[in-house]
Amino acid sequence: MPGGRLTHGDRTQIAVWLAEGLGYAEIGRRLGRPTSTISREVARNSAGAYLADAAQQAAGHRARRRKPARPAADGQPAEADFVDRFAxxxxxxxxxxxxxxxxxxxxxxxxxxxTSADLVRALQVSPASVSKSIGYLEDMELVVRHQDPGRRRERYLIDDDVWLRAWQADTGAHGQLATAAHEGIEIFGAATAAGARLRRMGQFFARLSEQMSGSTLAEPIVYDALTVIAALVHVSRPCTVDRLATALEWPNERVTAALDAIQCKPALADPLALHPTAPGTYTLIARPDRLSPAQRNALTPPR
Known part of the structure; x- marks a missing residue:
């Protein structure tokens, strides 16, 4: 397991990958181990060539010579093991x-x-290591600190809103990447190789942002929006709000609310997009970022 001792199977894989010419970093990545673990293992157990059986035997001898490891601070090895595996x-x-x-x-x-002292004791690391890690987590807004009541020390904890904050932060970053990609397309040109790559990147992050962003739309509105989309696909031509309302037997306000929902949440109609052809008249078209200029030209019938 990552973070635990290398097994005989791990050592067999190391031997095979070394023979194939893989570097320590790649071997570490495949095993889920730090590069230093692999380099140290090979340095300790190589005598001209790294052999899995010999390395396993040498590791066994070293383990028997070691002093017994200190138990986890809370005396529960299963919990300490979970921390290592999850980490x-x-x-x-x-x-x-x-x-x-x-x-x-x-x-x-x-x-x-x-507290910091609790973390130092539980992980058996230096206070500086804990402090640096806490700073990293605070920068990511994953950890908050509170003053310990009646004492001068601080306590660190993960509050109930941490996942919402992380989700919103990712959503905002994805939206910014999509916007930047579209700006790049304008600079480099849609027909260039850079423009094509930026278009694909923009599509990906725009979809991700739309799917991750919180929606204030109530579920019945979403259902109505999908019904209107189906109606516009069925009619296959521009359609007025009045005609949609009559056909669906809805009040005009309900149709308008559904159309507004589609405009506020374009992902509802993906891969189509709502297109107003005149005031109060709508149709559906292929979403502009779904097809490249070359694909559109190839699909356009000659005149």
């Missing part, structure tokens, strides 16, 4: 390994949180 998964997403361990400790703490 390994977070580290694989790009979060620093030590920061991942601090985060998981706080995630699994009780509602009062933990």
């Amino acid at each position: 390994g998964l977070l580290a694989a997403t790009g979060m620093p390994r030590m920061t991942s361990r601090v985060f998981v400790c706080l995630l699994t703490a009780d509602t009062s949180g933990l």
Whole structure:
């Protein structure tokens, strides 16, 4: 498991990948281990060539010579093991390994949180390492600090709104990337290779932003919007609000609200887009960012 001791299977894979010419960093990535773990393992157990069986035997001898490891601070190895495994998964997403361990400790703490001393004791690391990790997590708005009642020390905890804040932060960043991509298309030109790459990037992040953004639309409005979309697809030509209201047997206000919902939430009609052809008249067209200029030209019949 990531963060635990290398197994015989791990060492067999290391031997195979070394023979294939892979570097320590790539081997570490495949095993979910730091590069330093792989380089140290090979340095310790190579005598001309790295052999899995010999490395496993040498590791066994070293383990028997070591003093027994100190138990986890809370005396519950299963919980300490979970922290290490979960931290390994977070580290694989790009979060620093030590920061991942601090985060998981706080995630699994009780509602009062933990102090810096608690984290140092639980993780058996230096106060400086904890302080640096806390700063990283605070910058990401994943951790908040509170004054310990009646004492001068501070406690760190993960509050109930952390996931909403993280979600909103990602949504805003995705929207900014989509906007920047569209600006790049205007600068480099839609027909250039850079423009094509930026178009695909903009499409991806625009969809991601739309899907992740919070919607204030009530569920019945969304249902009405989908019904109006189906009606416009069926009629296949511009249609007025009055005609839609008559056909659907709805009041005009309900149709207008559904059309407004589609305009506020374009992802509802994706891959189509609502297009006003005249005041109070609408039709559906292919969403502009779904097709490149070359694709549109190829699909346009010759005159």
